[in-house]
Amino acid sequence: MIKICMLKTNGQLVFDAPLEETKAKDTLWYWVDFFNPKEEEAKLLKRFFHFHPLAVEDCLDNQSGRPKLDFYENYAFFLVHALDKKEFEGKEVGVFMNKEMIVTVHQRPVNELDEVWRSIVENERLRQGPASILHRLIDRFVDEYFPLVYHVEDALNSIDEELDTNPRNNLIDRLFDIRHHMSKLRRTIIPMRDLLYRLLNSTRLEYIEDRHIYFGDIHDHLLKLVEMLESYREFSSDVRDSYLSVSSDKMNNIMMTLTIITTIFMPLTFIAGIYGMNFDNMPELHTSYGYFLVLAVMAVIAVGMFFMFVKAGWLQLRNKKKQE
Numbered sequence: 001m002i003k004i005c006m007l008k009t010n011g012q013l014v015f016d017a018p019l020e021e022t023k024a025k026d027t028l029w030y031w032v033d034f035f036n037p038k039e040e041e042a043k044l045l046k047r048f049f050h051f052h053p054l055a056v057e058d059c060l061d062n063q064s065g066r067p068k069l070d071f072y073e074n075y076a077f078f079l080v081h082a083l084d085k086k087e088f089e090g091k092e093v094g095v096f097m098n099k100e101m102i103v104t105v106h107q108r109p110v111n112e113l114d115e116v117w118r119s120i121v122e123n124e125r126l127r128q129g130p131a132s133i134l135h136r137l138i139d140r141f142v143d144e145y146f147p148l149v150y151h152v153e154d155a156l157n158s159i160d161e162e163l164d165t166n167p168r169n170n171l172i173d174r175l176f177d178i179r180h181h182m183s184k185l186r187r188t189i190i191p192m193r194d195l196l197y198r199l200l201n202s203t204r205l206e207y208i209e210d211r212h213i214y215f216g217d218i219h220d221h222l223l224k225l226v227e228m229l230e231s232y233r234e235f236s237s238d239v240r241d242s243y244l245s246v247s248s249d250k251m252n253n254i255m256m257t258l259t260i261i262t263t264i265f266m267p268l269t270f271i272a273g274i275y276g277m278n279f280d281n282m283p284e285l286h287t288s289y290g291y292f293l294v295l296a297v298m299a300v301i302a303v304g305m306f307f308m309f310v311k312a313g314w315l316q317l318r319n320k321k322k323q324e
Contacts, residue, residue: 002041005120006030007127013120019048022101029129033117034059034105049103051096052077059094059105067191069198074098076205078134080195081188082110082141083148088184093141095134099207102130104137112140131208135215138196142221145189149228152182156232160239163246172243179236186229193222264305268298 006014006021007028014021022030034041037060045056055077058065067090070077075098081090093113094105104113116136120126126133155178159171196219199205200212208215275285275294287293 001035002037002044003033003035003117004030005032005117013127019044027100029100029102031117031120031130031133032101032103033113034103035109036107037105045103045105049096051075051103055094055096059092060107061092065092067188067195069195069202071202071204075101078195080138080141081192082112083145083185083188085144085148088148088181090184090188093137095137097130097134099130102133112144113137116140129207131211134208135211135218138192139214139218142192142218142225145185145225146221148181148185149225149232152178152185152232153228156235156239160235160242163239163242172240175236175240175243179233182229182233182236186226189222189225189229193219193226196222260309263309264302267301267305271298271301 002019004016004019004022006017007030008014009026009028019032021027022032034045037045042056042060045051045059046053052072055070055072058077058079065079067081068079075096078095078097080093080095082093083089084091091108091110092106093110096103096105106113116126116133119136120133123136126136155174159175159178162171196215199208200215200219271294275282
């Protein structure tokens, strides 16, 4: 599907006009949006606009590429990412731009792009040209990064609070899911930061110089997002180490308890094994009170070993304080 918007020299916005009209002399600038283009529509990127085949391939490739900025003879090519809020995956949007045109290409629906398209009628700033539209697009994409990063923070805080109260059978799985989400976010946010840095320091984009301060604001937001992700990455490592420490401590206590029980029963089993043998020449077997005497000896041994372990501190109860 192709959508077309043009601004005429008389200040009139024209929508869905024939593509050839974008080359008319009374056209100040135009925006053409390709959504999931069919084969014939995709061919227009090369035949009508004469875009470089490599840039067109980047737009139409189903595999998500890194955000980037490439320069060609008469235009610049941006590959930027919106984010899927469910999968935390980047949604590619290819942008071809010069001072007279902006052409966007995307295979999947992008709500932020549709919002900018609808608001172009009411927002006078967007009518200033392709640079204003590009700024608004990237700004909306970056604004939607924040809720996903805050979601990661809330999930980590929830796991940290549950560490001492939850049975912990699924905490480690949740933690690794969150770290996986953070890795996906980093694959989009860090290249977007680098893209904005290159845009701000390029001398080949003279038509956006008057909007440097606005793109600089987006770059600041991306720097903040990267710092947040790095701090959450360290925090998740601390939570993981705390979880493993608690699990290891719990396992050590269980093994100590089982070892003590086994140690106590070892001499009792030894005595029971001796008197369970079927030899006739065992005088204690014919003693009237031998059975009760052996039970008493076994009880004394068990109780004596128990108190010996308590005195040694092996059975000392530990008060686990909640980690701050």
